[in-house]
Amino acid sequence: MDRQMVAEFRNEFDLTDAVQAVRDAGFEIVDAYTPFAVHGLDKAMGLKKSRINQISFLFALIGITVGVLGQYWVSAINWPINIGGRPWNSLPAFMPVAFEVMVLFCGLGTVFSFFAWRKVKYGKQGLQPNLRATNDRFYVVVKQGQERKSTSVVKDIVTENNGEMVDQ
Amino acid sequence: MANQISVREPQIHGNKNHADVTQDVCNIMDRKPTWLWWLGFGLALSALALGLVSVSYQIATGIGTWGLNKTVGWAFDITNFVFWVGIGHAGTLISAILFLFRQKWRTSINRSAEAMTIFAVICAGLFPIIHMGRPWLAYWMFPYPNFRGPLWINFRSPLAWDVFAIGTYLIISATFWYFGMIPDLATVRDRAKSKLKKFFFGVLSLGWNGSFRVWHRYETVYALLAGLAAPLVVSVHTVVSFDFATSAIPGWHTTTFPPYFVAGAVFSGFAMVLTLMIIARKTLQLEDYITLNHIENMTKVIILTGGIVTLSYATEFFMAWYSGNGYEQFVFLNRALGPFAWAYWIMVGCNLITPQFFWFRSIRRNVVLVFILSIFVNIGMWFERFVIIVTSLHRDFLPSSWSMYTPTWVEIGTLIGSFGLFFTLFLLFIRTMPMISMGEVKSVLHYRGNGDNQNG
Numbered sequence: 062m063d064r065q066m067v068a069e070f071r072n073e074f075d076l077t078d079a080v081q082a083v084r085d086a087g088f089e090i091v092d093a094y095t096p097f098a099v100h101g102l103d104k105a106m107g108l109k110k111s112r113i114n115q116i117s118f119l120f121a122l123i124g125i126t127v128g129v130l131g132q133y134w135v136s137a138i139n140w141p142i143n144i145g146g147r148p149w150n151s152l153p154a155f156m157p158v159a160f161e162v163m164v165l166f167c168g169l170g171t172v173f174s175f176f177a178w179r180k181v182k183y184g185k186q187g188l189q190p191n192l193r194a195t196n197d198r199f200y201v202v203v204k205q206g207q208e209r210k211s212t213s214v215v216k217d218i219v220t221e222n223n224g225e226m227v228d229q
Numbered sequence: 230m231a232n233q234i235s236v237r238e239p240q241i242h243g244n245k246n247h248a249d250v251t252q253d254v255c256n257i258m259d260r261k262p263t264w265l266w267w268l269g270f271g272l273a274l275s276a277l278a279l280g281l282v283s284v285s286y287q288i289a290t291g292i293g294t295w296g297l298n299k300t301v302g303w304a305f306d307i308t309n310f311v312f313w314v315g316i317g318h319a320g321t322l323i324s325a326i327l328f329l330f331r332q333k334w335r336t337s338i339n340r341s342a343e344a345m346t347i348f349a350v351i352c353a354g355l356f357p358i359i360h361m362g363r364p365w366l367a368y369w370m371f372p373y374p375n376f377r378g379p380l381w382i383n384f385r386s387p388l389a390w391d392v393f394a395i396g397t398y399l400i401i402s403a404t405f406w407y408f409g410m411i412p413d414l415a416t417v418r419d420r421a422k423s424k425l426k427k428f429f430f431g432v433l434s435l436g437w438n439g440s441f442r443v444w445h446r447y448e449t450v451y452a453l454l455a456g457l458a459a460p461l462v463v464s465v466h467t468v469v470s471f472d473f474a475t476s477a478i479p480g481w482h483t484t485t486f487p488p489y490f491v492a493g494a495v496f497s498g499f500a501m502v503l504t505l506m507i508i509a510r511k512t513l514q515l516e517d518y519i520t521l522n523h524i525e526n527m528t529k530v531i532i533l534t535g536g537i538v539t540l541s542y543a544t545e546f547f548m549a550w551y552s553g554n555g556y557e558q559f560v561f562l563n564r565a566l567g568p569f570a571w572a573y574w575i576m577v578g579c580n581l582i583t584p585q586f587f588w589f590r591s592i593r594r595n596v597v598l599v600f601i602l603s604i605f606v607n608i609g610m611w612f613e614r615f616v617i618i619v620t621s622l623h624r625d626f627l628p629s630s631w632s633m634y635t636p637t638w639v640e641i642g643t644l645i646g647s648f649g650l651f652f653t654l655f656l657l658f659i660r661t662m663p664m665i666s667m668g669e670v671k672s673v674l675h676y677r678g679n680g681d682n683q684n685g
Contacts, residue, residue: 072247072676072677073672074677092440092441092442093440093441094438094439094440094441095439095441095444096247096251096412096416096439096667096668096671097412097444097667097668097669097671097672098441098444098445098447098448098668098672099441099444099672100672102441103441103445106441108441108442108445110449111445111446111449113446113449113450113453114449114453117453131372132384135372135381135384136381136384136385139379139381140378140379140380140381142383144383144385147385151384151385154384154385155384155385157387157390157393157394157464157467157468157471158384158389158390158393160464161390161393161394161396161397161461161464161468162393162397164397164401164457164460164461164464165396165397165400165401167453167457168400168401168404168405168454168457168458169400169401169404171450171453171454171457172404172408172450172454175446175447175450176435178446179435179443179446189438189439189440192419192420193419194438194439195412195415195416195418195419195437195438195439196247196248196251196416196419196420197246197247197248197251197671
């Protein structure tokens with residue numbers, strides 16, 4: 062595994078600027094650790110738009126299908142009961158429940174997909190450069206290049222943006 | 230940006246930095262509870278105990294312990310159900326709809342408003358279950374394969390829709406609340422001293438480490454949940470209003486009920502958020518976080534939704550006259566002038582007049598007045614549901630079956646008990662969980678580390 066360099070910043074603006082500069086200088090950003098979702102850092106890090114909304118849509122489709130077909134099967138096929146002369150397949154009346162089932166599937170499906178993607182480790186202490194990453198400090202982890210001088214380039218950018226290197 | 234002069238008042242007062250926010254919010258959980266908290270908790274527990282006694286007595290004896298009769302089959306219980314569901318709606322509105330509209334002032338109140346939603350929906354959900362009379366058979370509401378035929382539930386019934394709407398609402402709100410809290414739980418975990426606390430928050434925070442690659446997806450999921458919760462909250466009170474609107478009872482079967490109920494729910498919910506937040510900011514010294522701006526913004530929502538509610542009252546009367554339907558006209562005249570006129574005029578007084586005070590900036594920024602007015606809105610909205618339910622029923626088509634309704638001590642005890650449950654849960658919540666979303670508050674600080682943060 063390549064060696065990594067870690068830098069610490071005191072606010073989100075310095076971090077974003079430094080990340081942008083480090084990437085422009087041709088380095089690869091491994092990750093950043095921040096106490097909150099920093100606006101604009103995704104662009105600076107060059108992260109692609111998450112595709113989890115497609116998974117979401119899939120769960121919503123499953124939900125509405127289960128909702129509509131389930132009610133149809135129950136009310137029209139499995140055990141039809143004449144309720145006030147309504148048709149077996151009262152589709153308009155099935156809509157509220159179908160909608161709720163769709164929202165339920167979609168919401169839970171999205172959240173659990175997120176958990177599955179992160180491979181959450183229940184009860185494990187998070188691995189972060191410093192515990193202050195969840196409090197008031199911002200960290201960036203940069204992949205160190207092959208050449209010796211690369212270290213000093215990153216160091217310069219970090220210092221320029223009011224940050225400091227963290228000893229590993 | 231650094232030299233830009235902010236014309237807006239900052240979101241958070243007191244020139245806080247990131248660490249201050251963590252410190253201030255976690256302090257509420259770390260320090261010993263104040264005597265005020267113990268007083269509130271004691272009162273809430275006593276109310277809850279009264280509720281438990283009432284409900285136990287009612288379940289052991291039967292629904293006959295209530296003041297219901299053959300004509301008035303729904304009264305106190307369903308009033309409380311609709312009231313509590315309505316209270317819950319403000320939380321989702323603040324956390325989901327204001328999020329989608331990028332209203333940054335929501336950050337310091339959304340967590341506790343969401344908690345309020347969950348507790349209010351729990352209170353609401355108990356009432357139909359108690360109303361069943363045989364609550365041990367409550368699982369019959371769910372469609373599951375059984376040996377009774379299989380006899381399924383009637384999906385054409387709005388009461389069955391209610392089960393799905395309230396159930397989904399509770400699950401999705403709880404998920405949204407917990408999901409939004411994960412980063413803050415990690416913050417608490419990382420500063421915890423005791424082993425127990427470290428373990429407890431370690432389990433709950435799912436190994437969150439602030440990685441931005443995770444944050445990036447997390448934000449997408451959060452936005453998706455907000456996008457789901459926004460139509461959900463509208464659907465829930467729409468379905469609740471269908472309980473009435475799909476019936477053939479004059480005073481109930483109107484097509485204006487869904488928007489009327491949703492607006493009323495937001496109206497009462499915001500009043501409850503104001504009541505709770507004003508108490509919280511005073512007793513927990515959160516004046517820097519829940520500022521006068523927050524209070525003012527919420528009163529503006531009350532003006533808007535109060536206006537919609539007023540319009541709905543007027544529309545109902547107009548439509549009763551315009552329909553030419555004698556029964557419909559009778560119900561509305563009976564509401565305003567009949568034996569329950571006192572309840573009707575309490576409702577009109579509280580819901581129409583109270584919001585008008587909020588047109589004045591000096592009143593909007595007067596915490597004591599806002600607190601008093603918010604309680605009036607709560608009272609008015611409780612009476613709105615009472616008026617809709619009881620006055621539409623008590624004088625039906627046959628004058629020989631007309632009757633009156635008076636609640637018994639059991640019903641009043643159950644209502645007090647639901648408030649007890651609500652406040653017990655809320656007081657426990659502010660002691661055990663970060664009640665202000667630290668991560669989101671930090672993101673609106675715009676702290677630059679040189680002491681001149683101009684958040685706005």
